Amino acid sequence: xxxxxxxxxxxxxxxxxxxxxxxxxxxxxxxxxxxxxxxxxxxxxxxxxxxxxxxxxxxxxxxxxxxxxxxxxxxxxxxxxxxxxxxxxxxxxxxxxxxxxxxxxxxxxxxxxxxxxxxxxxxxxxxxxxxxxxxxxxxxxxxxxxxxxxxxxxxxxxxxxxxxxxxxxxxxxxxxxxxxxxxxxxxxxxxxxxxxxxxxxxxxxxxxxxxxxxxxxxxxxxxxxxxxxxxxxxxxxxxxxxxxxxxxxxxxxxxxxxxxxxxxxxxxxxxxxxxxxxxxxxxxxxxxxxxxxxxxxxxxxxxxxxxxxxxxxxxxxxxxxxxxxxxxxxxxxxxxxxxxxxxxxxxxxx
Numbered sequence: 001x002x003x004x005x006x007x008x009x010x011x012x013x014x015x016x017x018x019x020x021x022x023x024x025x026x027x028x029x030x031x032x033x034x035x036x037x038x039x040x041x042x043x044x045x046x047x048x049x050x051x052x053x054x055x056x057x058x059x060x061x062x063x064x065x066x067x068x069x070x071x072x073x074x075x076x077x078x079x080x081x082x083x084x085x086x087x088x089x090x091x092x093x094x095x096x097x098x099x100x101x102x103x104x105x106x107x108x109x110x111x112x113x114x115x116x117x118x119x120x121x122x123x124x125x126x127x128x129x130x131x132x133x134x135x136x137x138x139x140x141x142x143x144x145x146x147x148x149x150x151x152x153x154x155x156x157x158x159x160x161x162x163x164x165x166x167x168x169x170x171x172x173x174x175x176x177x178x179x180x181x182x183x184x185x186x187x188x189x190x191x192x193x194x195x196x197x198x199x200x201x202x203x204x205x206x207x208x209x210x211x212x213x214x215x216x217x218x219x220x221x222x223x224x225x226x227x228x229x230x231x232x233x234x235x236x237x238x239x240x241x242x243x244x245x246x247x248x249x250x251x252x253x254x255x256x257x258x259x260x261x262x263x264x265x266x267x268x269x270x271x272x273x274x275x276x277x278x279x280x281x282x283x284x285x286x287x288x289x290x291x292x293x294x295x296x297x298x299x300x301x302x303x304x305x306x307x308x309x310x311x312x313x314x315x316x317x318x319x320x321x322x323x324x325x326x327x328x329x330x331x332x333x334x335x336x337x338x339x340x341x342x343x344x345x346x347x348x349x350x
Contacts, residue, residue: 003301006308008315011289012348015230018221022231023243024268028214029153030058031265033249034066034170035339036192036205042072046079046173049187053170053207055252057085060163061155063213064137065265066170067109067339069147076172078148080138082156083167083181084129090164091157092135093123099140099150105340109264110296110307112149113338117298117305123155129166132181139176149339151265153213170207189253208258210249210265217242218271221349223279223324228350231270232291234263234337235344264339272331274349276324285350286320286331292343300334316348 034053037044044050052068064080078099084090098115102108127135142148156166171187173179192206221229235241251258260266274284288297290313297308301320308317322329337345 003299003304003306003319004321007318008312009287009318011314011316012228012287012350014226015228015348016224017230017232018219019230019232019235019242022217022219024215024217024245026212026244026247027216028212029061029063031210031213032058032062032064032168033210033260033265034068034207035261035264036207037068037190038205039069039071040172042074044172044190045076046171046176046179046187051169051171051187051189053253055168055209057165058168058209059165063151063153063265064168064170065151067147067149067264068172069105070142070144073144074174075141075143076174077176078138078140078142078150078172079136079170079176080150080152081134081136081169081171082129083134083169083184084131085167086164087131088158089131090129090166091159092126092129093155094126094137095123095153095155096121097138097152099138099148101140101142101146101148103146105147106294106296106338107309108147109149109338109340110298110309112151113298113336114307116151117300134181136176142172147340192251192254206251206258206261207253208249208251210247210260212247213265214267214269215245216269218273220273220275223274223276223281223284225279225281228287228348231347232344233268233335233347262337262341264337267334267336270333270335272333272349273328274324274331275328277327280326282324282326284322284324284329285318287316287318287348287350289316289346289348290343291346293341295341295343295345296338297345298336298338302332
């Protein structure tokens, strides 16, 4: 199937909120997350011996996600670098990968995830790294005044195919190819005073490593004659939000626990079983809308994916229109909060 075009419809205001009744399963591989400093200057870059985030030992399969903005007047490369600290060679494979830059923060994140969805989704051999050598999973140009987002899923193995540990560093540099491993050993980082923060969504900027990069759920709903069913992703108040949506992680630069603001870097795999046998509406419609700020939506619906840039808070994107057959239909939805935004997103079925 294909998704409906990025069309404007009136925002849905008559709905039943099912969010607090849904429990997510934490799945996927580790998430290495870089969002501090959100806006960097020349001071925060490799040329000034600074990195954004470093995890010294990530094992096997993992996802790296970053979202930063370039507050300088120079064009930098945002780099995700793998370093082999082992005494043996390590093979690097990438699965899905995507990155982008834009004047608009939400667009940078949205384009990055669209590129991620468009990539192969199968392990592809990239290189073999000798001991103490490096390889860049991503190098993304970021002009001055622009934002950038990126996400890459990879796996590191030894020559026998066993999972191997590697070091991951996220940084910005004018000339990353000139940076050696010994130079990286001299780098430092900026102290983050936002880390000690109990609220699990929005408001604070963090970096860290988390045990899971995906959330899954099976959600059974019934059609209603006049109201939609609404699921809120990234709700800032966990008492009325999804169970298990947020996970505590660890910032290896400052050795402290952290929560991801907005749950960025996470992808949601949601199976909606929509029962129309009682109401017999005949048709069901899927919508995306914001709870706060304009957003760039990226969604995959039963295998088809698309993006939609919304700059009006009073409209929703009607991404799906389907005939129910007066019975139960299943919608397999993949979604992510793309970064660069400070509001939850609502998925409606009406």
